Amino acid sequence: MTTLQSDPTGGPADRPLRVALLGCGVVGSAVARLLTEHASDLTARVGRPLELAGIAVRRTNIDRPGIDPALFTTDADELVARDDVDLVVEVIGGIEPARTLILSAIANGASVVTANKALLAEDGPRLFEAAETAGVDLYYEAAVAGAIPIIRPLRESLVGDDITTVMGIVNGTTNFILDKMHTEGSSFDDVLAEAQALGYAEADPTADVEGFDAAAKAAILAGLAFHSRVTAADVHREGITEISSADIAAAKLMDCTVKALAICTSEEVEGERRISVRTHPAMIPNSHPLASVGGAYNAVVVESTNAGRLMFYGPGAGGDPTASAVMGDLVTIARNRVRGAAGPGESAYAQRPVMGMGEVVTRYFISLEVIDQPGVLATVAASFAEHGVSVQTMRQEALHRAEDGGARLVLVTHSAPESALGATVDALANLSEVHEVLSVMRVEGE
Template identity: 65%
Template structure:
């Protein structure tokens, strides 16, 4: 349905925190430019907040505590949501879509669980659903995946999608400090939340990985499908080991298209991994994000930039709002959900990975051959071995070739039980190298 000439696009905003405040500011400051780009003015007509007296930076007449009523108001064309969380936000956005309102959201947790439900509601009424800001903040990433690369076949997506963990791991690498003290520093500088669980335990990155996999492989993937490990077990010794091999450690979100005799499937995982310092992701430091995409025709692409923050995220939200508003002006529709492939999601046990294993062992003849025999028994090929003696003990480091994760785990369990193995010091996956 084409917008009546001269009529503005009227926007309801849910949330006026760090991101919402920036959206309201930019809508006011850039009103003339946005109108020129869209072909109609964009008017902010209401903002839902919990405590109106805390938001003196916006006109009081715009504020309301009744989000449910705001999203279904007859004069609202588009609902922009930057509150976060799943409930009651899911209900509000479904109500908006069912009423024919287009939705722009930055809510990765909601999309990672209920994107299919939201898309179905949008399809019923012809509304748009845009969510560029849900992954990697200001970095244009999701639109290239679902539009620019729509004619290509994406094979792999690997990236750093959480700024808090990347700040912590970068600082550990640069200073040699431990995880606990680096997390404290991240909290002091405002990079980590008061409760950093969602970030450091990988929940945030898993939600984003689910969205990336869904778009890349035309398959509905939820956060529950994503294998997840956080960074709390990463130590300064792990970084020392990585450094000795010309590597560093990053928390990676990895989405892969897998070909087997049984057909195609997808593997989606989030975990710390060693990567070579020559890899493009190795140089991504601080709170920045970067995503490395591999496609059959386009080859290798990398997207890099600010992954969070009020202004960067607001930039991505406004980009979506402009797209939605243009569709309203000309009577068009944005991209719909593409889940036609409906590929199975492989469990982590079947995913092909490489391991870096550090052992404390007795320094005596036959140890290395006995350890190697366990690897051979589980059909895990060894790529490299490094052994250093110290008094009556030795440090033994083994890097494997690619093998099913289940086989690697079983091998490590067996090796840990050998009488001359004192301790399995660390086990970490290796990415970014030929297998």
């Protein structure tokens, strides 16, 4: 006969662990379904049954097939404060009331799983401190890249290594749009409309196409990788709305593709280890592993001193994939609860300074519309040299402008600081020989 261990949380050792679910949308309903359908397997994996104590929703009169209507409540505050709740899953999103509910759950001794990247990027330190004080877990695998396991490798598997770079495609909507523009030659507006029709993009796509979603995820990844507190305010953010068909075509001519990237790096600058965190579109060589990531998929490449280059790839959004990540965290914190222990908390001992974007060094693609006459190339090249930016390649294409025989000048630079490149572009825009600076884009991944 098996003898049950005493329950570190109080009560009989075979007592079910009670789960409060905050939110029952696409992800929440998938979590509720998995808890019900896989109850016996989950019991075997955890060592105790997992039982839904209640589900907080805005409206209880909506039909949610397969979920017991008796579980629904509109009083989320009361649900997370209940004495019989051991674990809380938050999938409502946004800053409030999610923050208040999570802090209340932690204060009442519950461990928490959240998929809320915006909240973690804005106020993560406060949540981690509360969890540490209470001796409970705060897990958040689903907050970045959907089903892809990237948080735990950074938080646990690679914690003994020195991570130098985390670079990835962390927003499926923007990747879908850019992939379609690249493969089909469609315009940004046409592909955005298609993405909305397919459910990849919201009716208001601002968070995706302007980079807010990716910036929040980049902050979380950088904080984990470099053991520093990084917020969304520290992230340089640019969207993809200005990417044109001409930019896509130019990338193809360079054997590159345009991707919206989150880039987190740690490097030695003037004897001090500093980090940079940014999200923006960039050209990457077709030989780079991220170049082949198509559709709404996500992928993250991690480079470290000892492990080298690792790549994590998979569906970055959707109910079932995200619910899979939530359930992985839920099983882990439930196991910890049974053992009377907590997993790793925040690691911010290094607190490395975040570089301004002007200090970041990378390569650039610049497209200019210029007057097609002798001496223009020399004038443009002199402007680059004056600001310390070295040109790697230069190509001129006729535009067949009837009025002045204009030409399109395409340049790719060697690595240079962002500040130097910005000064160069400003100077070019003021040259009488330059009609217009058509495009400026970073070149990454070499």
